[in-house]
Amino acid sequence: MYQLTALEGYVLRLPDNAVIPSDPGNVDFQNYLIWLAAGNLPAPVPPQPDDPTTVPVTVTPLQARKALRAAGLKAATDAFIATLPEEEQEEWDYAIEIRRDNAIIAKAAAHLGLDDDRIDALFRRASTFA
Known part of the structure; x- marks a missing residue:
């Protein structure tokens, strides 16, 4: 099961580095936490390049x-x-x-x-x- 750790107050990072927006006052977010607690796994968020114009070395x-x-x-x-x-x-x-x-x-x-x-x-x- 995934454990959530707060990161800068507005994003939660999962152990596999997937991130989800954090808004404890939002009912959808609370339902998402319940869904996670039930053992459901979120799809990981693929890493995004910081600057899409950067040319890989x-x-x-x-x-x-x-x-x-x-x-x-x-x-x-x-x-x-x-x-x-x-x-x-x-x-x-x-x-x-x-x-x-x-x-x-x-x-x-x-x-x-x-x-x-x-x-x-x-x-x-x-x-x-x-």
């Missing part, structure tokens, strides 16, 4: 590939990667993270005609994939 390789596919750039990127020296191909294929400042990203962007804004948008989009 890293994404996972899977996130990067999903973003490239969604943008219609996966095949062109794969074809470009195949032209790189073997060491750079291995770096791309076996990376545990894709860094925004990686030289391969800069090379791929130049080859594909993508400017910094487009690459930043791809990284932001990639960060939305699980």
Whole structure:
């Protein structure tokens, strides 16, 4: 069962970091507490980025590939990667993270005609994939 702890008086944080608004005078809130006490579990609130314009420094390789596919750039990127020296191909294929400042990203962007804004948008989009 979840235990509630007050956080700054207006939000309650659950142990899994889900948050719910706190208003003890509100009948709906009181009913919500009764519902929780009965053993019901709330859906966790996904973490929200502080600033949606922030570009992630890293994404996972899977996130990067999903973003490239969604943008219609996966095949062109794969074809470009195949032209790189073997060491750079291995770096791309076996990376545990894709860094925004990686030289391969800069090379791929130049080859594909993508400017910094487009690459930043791809990284932001990639960060939305699980």
